[in-house]
Amino acid sequence: MDSDCILILDFGGQQAQMMARKLRGERFFCEILPCETAAEDIAGRAPRGLLLAGGAGDPDDAGARHADAEIFALGIPVLAMGYGAREMALALGGQLLDTQISGRSAQISFSASPLFEGLGESERFFSRVDSMELPEGFCAIAYAGGGLVPAFACEEKRLYALQFYAENNDPDGLQILANFAGGICGCEAWWSMEAFVERAEANIRAEVGEGSALIAISGGVDSAVCAALLYRAIGDRLKCLYINTGLMRKGETALVTSTFRDALNMELICVDAGERILKRLEGVADPSAKREVVEQEVMRVFEDEARALGHVDCLCQGTIYPDVLSGATRRAPGFDKCIEPLRLLFKDEVRQLGEVLGMPKELTQRQPFPEPGLAVRIVGEVTREKLDMLREADAIFREEVAEAGLDRRVWQYFAVLTNIRTLGQRDGVVCQEYAVALRAVSSQDALSFNAYRMPYDLLERVTQRITREVVGVNRVLYDVTGRATSSIEWE
Numbered sequence: 001m002d003s004d005c006i007l008i009l010d011f012g013g014q015q016a017q018m019m020a021r022k023l024r025g026e027r028f029f030c031e032i033l034p035c036e037t038a039a040e041d042i043a044g045r046a047p048r049g050l051l052l053a054g055g056a057g058d059p060d061d062a063g064a065r066h067a068d069a070e071i072f073a074l075g076i077p078v079l080a081m082g083y084g085a086r087e088m089a090l091a092l093g094g095q096l097l098d099t100q101i102s103g104r105s106a107q108i109s110f111s112a113s114p115l116f117e118g119l120g121e122s123e124r125f126f127s128r129v130d131s132m133e134l135p136e137g138f139c140a141i142a143y144a145g146g147g148l149v150p151a152f153a154c155e156e157k158r159l160y161a162l163q164f165y166a167e168n169n170d171p172d173g174l175q176i177l178a179n180f181a182g183g184i185c186g187c188e189a190w191w192s193m194e195a196f197v198e199r200a201e202a203n204i205r206a207e208v209g210e211g212s213a214l215i216a217i218s219g220g221v222d223s224a225v226c227a228a229l230l231y232r233a234i235g236d237r238l239k240c241l242y243i244n245t246g247l248m249r250k251g252e253t254a255l256v257t258s259t260f261r262d263a264l265n266m267e268l269i270c271v272d273a274g275e276r277i278l279k280r281l282e283g284v285a286d287p288s289a290k291r292e293v294v295e296q297e298v299m300r301v302f303e304d305e306a307r308a309l310g311h312v313d314c315l316c317q318g319t320i321y322p323d324v325l326s327g328a329t330r331r332a333p334g335f336d337k338c339i340e341p342l343r344l345l346f347k348d349e350v351r352q353l354g355e356v357l358g359m360p361k362e363l364t365q366r367q368p369f370p371e372p373g374l375a376v377r378i379v380g381e382v383t384r385e386k387l388d389m390l391r392e393a394d395a396i397f398r399e400e401v402a403e404a405g406l407d408r409r410v411w412q413y414f415a416v417l418t419n420i421r422t423l424g425q426r427d428g429v430v431c432q433e434y435a436v437a438l439r440a441v442s443s444q445d446a447l448s449f450n451a452y453r454m455p456y457d458l459l460e461r462v463t464q465r466i467t468r469e470v471v472g473v474n475r476v477l478y479d480v481t482g483r484a485t486s487s488i489e490w491e
């Protein structure tokens, strides 16, 4: 059915989200819930299967997180991974003995379980395999040398435990997840962006009814894609407000306005708040204070504009799944109803959705960008002159990276205006000018990253262009610092 769902019970860490993305990549719809969710609530959602993922330490440690043990008696198939495997063994009367191996690879062979359909012998990486006294009714379903039991199950009750995860680029891991969701749980692989659009449109129409809705877009991917989806569902009853903070990179406001007006044929109410925000930023040098000032001022502009628009029935926001999972959701006051059509989508799905909706890649593949924009890429006080210098330097860097064909290879790259000023010469006159720092990083999720090894000739070219074309900048630095001591942004 097109509502089949696997529920992932999250014991902490990144694994639950990784598994969710892999399942959705195989077109199986899933949602993540905290591991403590009551069995009754889980049963009420009628999932096709449960997946236990994440967690650190041991379930018998003091303060360890636990699932409601009743979940194993619901008759719903369970796949417990890593910590979850130990949790399930303990909850059903088994015992943990000792850790047999940690952090190494071993040859694994699988028994004829439906979980391992289509898999042969292979070598796998095990971050940890414990020896256990298995609960009654359970037996080993995978083997590795030295008496290791990397997987066990009670096939009759469809309870499965793996002492390993699906890793990155791991076809066997994906096959196991697909075997569980499709073969064992009988889930239909219905999830796709097209299926999402169809359901989301129907939901939006049902929620908004004959009323009107308002969304404020920031220039970022999430709110822009959300607005395009809403427009498709309710047309001109959507009022779309773009607040130009004056802190965008070169060309971004033009890209947003042309996408909406020309590519999507939508009416966009543009408000230029640059002057107002710059005034409030006067004398503010601390990055967190800058964030606060910009956030507050954008909220004020939004409230003023919303009031001027008259009555609107509901507010729409581009909240996405990672915001929901991290609890980082905010809501503008003054509206009875708030709808968040993207609240179950991961970032890569939001980008795909944008493309399905006909938005240009330039916008959907946009790099992460801090909400206070260039204000936090200027070290120290923000002024119009500094913003102009940074915008030009950043545009030159972007242009040259794209020209070298590296724009898809480097995860994020940008320029920062430092507050270092040194003596130099311009047109034969000795003067003090600023240093610009260039930042480029390789990453998948911003949690870990490495400075990108930019070709030296490219750095030279960018330096020559910036120092020649941007009056006020006489020095260019390249930041090669990694995560150990620094963040990606210069805040």
Ligand code: XMP
Pocket: 368, 369, 370, 371, 372, 412, 446, 486, 487, 488, 489, 490
């Ligand atoms: P740091 O500097 O903490 O940044 O290593 C991690 C990633 O997050 C991006 N970033 C933001 N993204 N709103 C966003 O959507 C923000 O306010 C914000 N601040 C930082 C940053 O560019 C990097 O990719």
